[in-house]
Amino acid sequence: MLASQRRATILGLVEDSGAVRVSELVEQLGVSDMTVRRDIEQLATEGLVERVHGGALAVGGRSSEEPGFTAKSALMQAQKNSIAMAAAQLVEPGAAIGISAGTTTYEFARAVRTVPDLTVVTNSVPVAQLLHESGAPGQTVVLTGGIRTPSDALVGPVAVAALRMLHVDRLFLGVHGMDARAGLTTPNLVEAETNQALVETARQVCVLADHSKWGTVGLSTIIPLASVDLLVTDPGLGPRAQQALTDAGVEVVLAAPTTARTARNQRSQA
Template identity: 50%
Template sequence: MLQAARHQAILEMVQKERIVKVSDLADALKVSAMTVRRDIESLSDSGLLERIHGGAKVLGETGTHEPGFELKSTQNTAEKQAIARAAAARVSEGMAVGLSAGTTTWALAQELVKGPAITVVTNSIRTAEIFYRSTSVHPRTDVILIGGQRTASDALVGPLSTQALKTINLDVTFLGVHGMDAQAGFSTPNVQEAETDRAFLASSRTLVVVADHSKWGVQGISSIAALDAADELITDPGLGQNGRTVLAEHVRRLTIAPL
């Protein structure tokens, strides 16, 4: 196979899988591992992918980059809606439900307002607005918006939020994340938000992570928890085989929500 064809094939595999090992690329392309390493180095130097130990990954943002809510809410909307529908099926009458900040949990809130009466605890201004606007439909649904310092994604974080969560007991928390990775686990670009998310985990009987396929292979600066902390991960069919294999080995239940 000519070099140009190999480079194109490598880029396609990395885009699909998010993270690819040298050995897997060598097997797929029927070339030596040394050839693949040279190809990865060339593609990395050209700014087309990121070289990592033992393989390559899709180019991502820096660990502290946090896009605003408006931008994130327009990305992968069909996938987030599918994830939200699957997650809403886990909620029943009378539950105490934690919803972390994020556009996937925001999509979930739009599903939950159609369902049974529950108590919602959230640190997301946008999510709280969804429930406040629906009080005429579900007057028995209670919403607790914990306080804190506002982030670019309209999350309330910091000591006030973490302290409040210490006094609350939740049946389930649905956690949105910035990234998920075999080494970094579930992560966020905001250190204080990671602390608040860990407080959600400590207050909950069950943790369900809701994250679309684009989060695989992404690392925020601060890890929230290891992959095996999740009782369930709900994602979409766009998740590549590498991500499915790794996640299935760590989370207790991996759910692929149909589009």
């Protein structure tokens, strides 16, 4: 296959699914990892895709664009895993926590599924399913009702009404984007309202987001940065972003990267 044909194939896959992983392209195209990365870099130079760690993301920058759960799951996997494991250290047996929808929060749910006597309030269908199937003894999962979004979140007035009656110790919130001016954002207006209701249930708000989320602005603001107590992210977050968060009163935790073996072992226990 010629380079132009490979790049056209890669571009088509990105446009169809929203994101692709380098490992998947290597297998599908039958070329080396280095060749795939060069192709992605060329496509990114031409402005056709966004190059991210481990793959490529569809270009759009549209504030209302909402990638699906599967597409987002393929991106920044090592960072998401390390963030999840670091955040899990904050959860003690018997606690009541909230977990919002999202792929990073899904990895967090995987990390806390062995914590006994945990009560989890969530609007995430995958999180509820994961904990239902492999949660520790004594765990209670409260799943809100609502309308299902492309990111597998349950949103809308039914979800908001349910959340207004609940209270948790700490909310672990996933976001589409973080920005010094716009705060935490999402491309879905209704999801923003539901996430605001989740925030109101919690005594402390902990955001789980990798560094690629910084500078991304969705259509609707969930909360300003000043309303966040703690951000667990990865060391890729730049110093200016860290300073902006600190100035807003946010405690920033940089999660140490996990080894590939650790990540594989954790997934094999799911």
